[in-house]
Amino acid sequence: MSSCSVSAPKTPADFRSAAEVFKALGNPNRLLLLDALGQGERCVADLTSLVGLDISTVSNHLSVLRKIGMVKDERRGTQVFYSLRKACLSNLFCCLDEFQACDE
Amino acid sequence: MSSCSVSAPKTPADFRSAAEVFKALGNPNRLLLLDALGQGERCVADLTSLVGLDISTVSNHLSVLRKIGMVKDERRGTQVFYSLRKACLSNLFCCLDEFQACDE
DNA sequence: TTTGAATTTTGCAAAGTTTCAAAATAAGGC
DNA sequence: GCCTTATTTTGAAACTTTGCAAAATTCAAA
Numbered sequence: 001m002s003s004c005s006v007s008a009p010k011t012p013a014d015f016r017s018a019a020e021v022f023k024a025l026g027n028p029n030r031l032l033l034l035d036a037l038g039q040g041e042r043c044v045a046d047l048t049s050l051v052g053l054d055i056s057t058v059s060n061h062l063s064v065l066r067k068i069g070m071v072k073d074e075r076r077g078t079q080v081f082y083s084l085r086k087a088c089l090s091n092l093f094c095c096l097d098e099f100q101a102c103d104e
Numbered sequence: 105m106s107s108c109s110v111s112a113p114k115t116p117a118d119f120r121s122a123a124e125v126f127k128a129l130g131n132p133n134r135l136l137l138l139d140a141l142g143q144g145e146r147c148v149a150d151l152t153s154l155v156g157l158d159i160s161t162v163s164n165h166l167s168v169l170r171k172i173g174m175v176k177d178e179r180r181g182t183q184v185f186y187s188l189r190k191a192c193l194s195n196l197f198c199c200l201d202e203f204q205a206c207d208e
Numbered sequence: 209t210t211t212g213a214a215t216t217t218t219g220c221a222a223a224g225t226t227t228c229a230a231a232a233t234a235a236g237g238c
Numbered sequence: 239g240c241c242t243t244a245t246t247t248t249g250a251a252a253c254t255t256t257g258c259a260a261a262a263t264t265c266a267a268a
Contacts, residue, residue, distance in 0.1 A: 010139060012135075012155065018200055019130050019134075022135075026123050029116050029119075029256090031119035044214070056259075057256075057258070075215090075264080079214060079215080079265095080215060096122055096125060096126075099190055148244075159244085161226075161227055161228070184245060184246090
């Protein structure tokens with residue numbers, strides 16, 4: 001059990017994993033990929049024609065998203081299908097919209 | 105008035121501004137700065153001793169956060185005080201926690 | 209088992225980020 | 239006006255990210 005509610009002085013290390021997630025989301029092409037996956041699973045070739053980059057580049061973006069647990073992949077024959085792994089991802093987008101709409 | 109609810113095919117450009125916000129949050133030192141500012145306004149020197157970087161580096165991080173509207177600054181004498189500009193920023197962190205806790 | 213299709217990995221170049229140090233700016237007190 | 243303090247800007251070095259192309263891998267089908 002981790003010691004909770006003890007507000008020790010924080011260090012950059014305490015924010016490393018949060019920063020990893022935000023950094024993965026900090027690229028327009030990856031956000032477009034996530035948006036497309038919001039409609040359901042897609043194979044790499046389909047995602048590639050969607051974003052208009054080299055397929056190897058798309059494969060790399062997808063692996064960034066997979067490493068932080070945002071998407072999962074499933075091979076079926078020669079194709080690999082990607083899909084969103086976290087239902088609550090859409091919440092993050094919601095909050096971002098709120099953040100950007102907020103003028104305070 | 106912008107055309108709403110017309111789900112046109114999206115492009116990377118549609119996600120540029122969202123990506124800018126996420127990218128700004130994608131650095132542990134900046135998250136630590138934001139966390140500190142959650143307690144209230146702080147001058148640059150105080151924030152500098154907190155994160156343990158050169159003051160010029162901290163000033164740069166703060167300007168990244170200011171450019172995307174995350175913090176505001178106010179000069180009082182020779183000091184500049186920074187504070188959070190968006191109340192809903194804490195929501196974003198909440199959602200992140202949810203995201204990371206979520207195992208689906 | 210060789211071929212073909214889909215994807216990933218590797219190598220590389222260009223562009224961007226992070227950091228410190230030094231120079232520049234801003235504001236207040238003498 | 240000159241000096242001190244606080245901050246920002248600029249410049250340079252190290253490193254990371256992004257992207258393409260070519261080579262390697264994976265799998266199915268002929």
